[in-house]
Amino acid sequence: MMAYVKRGNLEKLNIGSNDSRWDKYIKFANATIDNPSVPIDEKLDVHLRGNSVHIYYKGGRILEIKRNALNLDYNYFYSKKEHQNIPRTWMRYMFDNDQEELRKRNISPEKCLSPSEVKRVWEELQEKRDMLLAMKTPEEYFKEAAKIMDEWSRALLDDSDIKHEERLLQQRISVCNRHMEETDFIVLDIEFAVTNDKSVSYHSEKYLHPRFDIIALQPRKNFRLAVIELKKGMGATGLKGNGIFSQGVKSGVLDHIAKFEDTIGSARGYREFVQEMDEVLSMKVQCGVLPVELMGIKIPVEKPDFYLAYAGSGMEHFKGACESIGQPCICITDERQPFLKL
Structure with a gap:
């Protein structure tokens, strides 16, 4: 197994230095975010991985930037x-x-x-x-x-693929929530997959590569980290008609909470996770992905908060079920401009 390279570690890429061949792709993508004439679904969303940069478009990865090559999945x-x-x-x-x-x-x-x-x-x-x-x-x-x-x-949309609809919404959330005056959450990362490298304190012995939809900063809470699981519609929530979440539903609400508590939200693991996200933050500001007003912000070394974000019908029912288990929920009422507000 390959040793885990932390997100935000871009040493081999020379991003931001004079001899980087790839800076122009990142700059081009960043410019679409701030340009109001580019429709929201056509903006290019830059995220950092260990020694690579992923650029997302319409819920897919339009470009992967590695040290010596650009890549696109031929599928x-x-x-x-x-x-x-x-x-x-x-x-x-x-x-x-x-x-x-x-x-x-x-x-x-x-x-x-x-x-x-x-x-x-x-x-x-x-x-x-x-x-x-x-x-x-x-450009070309x-x-x-x-x-x-x-x-x-x-x-995928013609096939009514709900997972794809969720990914489109996830990317809109990532694009919209960047400036602290507009939102309660600043998106730092999407699709965080937990490594199974045993040298990383937040790895899991119990689950194989749990994934978390959105990692964000909370400017109103001294920039404490938030881990957000996005649900579009009741489909994969495990919520029954009686307003109770079922145990044992794969990717259901209780499943996500258990995975969070076992990994990046665990007492043994959260500190290392916070440090990794601190690197992502400073690198994203340096690369022009996040606004310069976040320069120098340090993420407090505290256990991240876990939230559910919900869009779709049955919102009151979902919110009530969350309240009954003491789980904070972010309601997304406008899916075209999905600002995350508590």
């Missing part, structure tokens, strides 16, 4: 419509000739591609991806890549 180029409505993930089973998995999915033999045909599909996707990555300027690259991501996003 974004895959269109179900062009391949007899076969989901992309099923191609793997055809390539491996995995009869059991194909049977489970009722794929008729005439729909099945041979391993060599699947390989050709993948090679075509990679070729398209490589042509795009060869573009010389951020993002303009063409956005067309691919628009198609990908539209196809």
Whole structure:
């Protein structure tokens, strides 16, 4: 297993120094955030990973910046419509000739591609991806890549993919909540995946890579950290008609609280997590992702607060259920401009 590289550690990238080849991509993305003529769903959202930078667009990763290369997942180029409505993930089973998995999915033999045909599909996707990555300027690259991501996003929305709708909302939240005069929370990170590297104090022995939707600062609470789990609709909340959250529902509310208490909210782990987020904060200010007014802010070394954020119908029912277990809830009433207000 690779040793965990903390988020915000960009030593190998030379970001912000004179010899960085990639600064212009980050600057271009940042400029979309502050430009009011760029619609909210077309803004480019920059987040830091260990020794790489991810730029998100419409709930997907439009660009990954690594030390020696730019990258884009070629799967974004895959269109179900062009391949007899076969989901992309099923191609793997055809390539491996995995009869059991194909049977489970009722794929008729005439729909099945041979391993060599699947390989050709993948090679075509990679070729398209490589042509795009060869573009010389951020302007050209993002303009063409956005067309691919628009198609990908539209196809998921046509399928009423609730997870994708949630990701779009998560990204709008990230884009909107940057300035302390407008919100109770400043978004610092999204999709925080907990490492299973045992040398990191907040790793979990119990859960495999728990993920948390949003990590934020609370300017009204001396910049104490907040961990926010976003729910759009009742689907994956585990909330029953009687107003009680069920135990044992994967990705349900109680499941998220348990994972938080076991990892980045645990007595053994929260200090190291706060330090890591402190690095992310100073690096994001340095890279121009977060406003300069946050320069020099230190995050207090205290256990983060855990919040649920809810959008969709049944809000009062959800809020009441949260209150009954003493769980603070942020209600999102405007999904186009989702400022996080308590």
